[in-house]
Amino acid sequence: MVATVVLLLLGAVATVVASRGIQFMALSFGSCDAPGNRCDEGLGGTVVTLGPVVVALVFLVTLVLCVLRLVRRRLAWPVALLGLGVLVVVFVVARLLAGGAVSIGI
Template identity: 75%
Template sequence: MTSGHPDGGVRHDGAAQDGAVLDGAVQDGREARSGGRRGRRVADVVASVVLLVVGALAALTAGWGIMLLAIGFGSCDAPGNRCDEGLGGTVVTLGPVLVALVFLVAAVVCVLRLVRRRTAWPVALLGLGLVVVVFLVARLVVGGTVTIGI
């Protein structure tokens, strides 16, 4: 809406003088930014990267740990011990693959969310938690396949 200005010029109602915001941009060429959202964005990126690095280290450790569970089958030859080497071998073989798959899926989803400027740190944290769960389940299953007798 325009109105006549006392000195003969035309003035636009609602617009301020210098530095007024029109359609999201400031008149003097600077772009208006919200400081709070930018800080949260930086914190999300930092937290996501830290959690992904910790998740990578945890996945590497869990994968090696699952493979080392095969050492427990060395006692299967002792008298009185029973082992389900088929199940244990399957867990020792597929466990590290599953750990790597869980981490890779979490990392890809996290990076995609970061690119789309959506909150990503919960995905990285969930991936880290799932890596730990896969390791614990593999440990329980392999531990259950070896029965030590007297």
């Protein structure tokens, strides 16, 4: 139970950091006005808008599943660890999509 609580607290912190990090990626679209640069603002806007929502949903699902497993007296730390891994994957995918939406020309 202690490991589950620690992993869920770590997941909560990771959720806040990942959400803010994804929102911070919107600053990369400030260079779209420079000559030679191309930006897919639709994709970037979608990533910046939906990324934090997906991160929050992953954490919420992880939290609910862990609570249900703890109520049934089963191990829940693997679920919390898996949820933390999925949070990292969502952040990395959002970073790749946002980075791919901006093409810097010379």
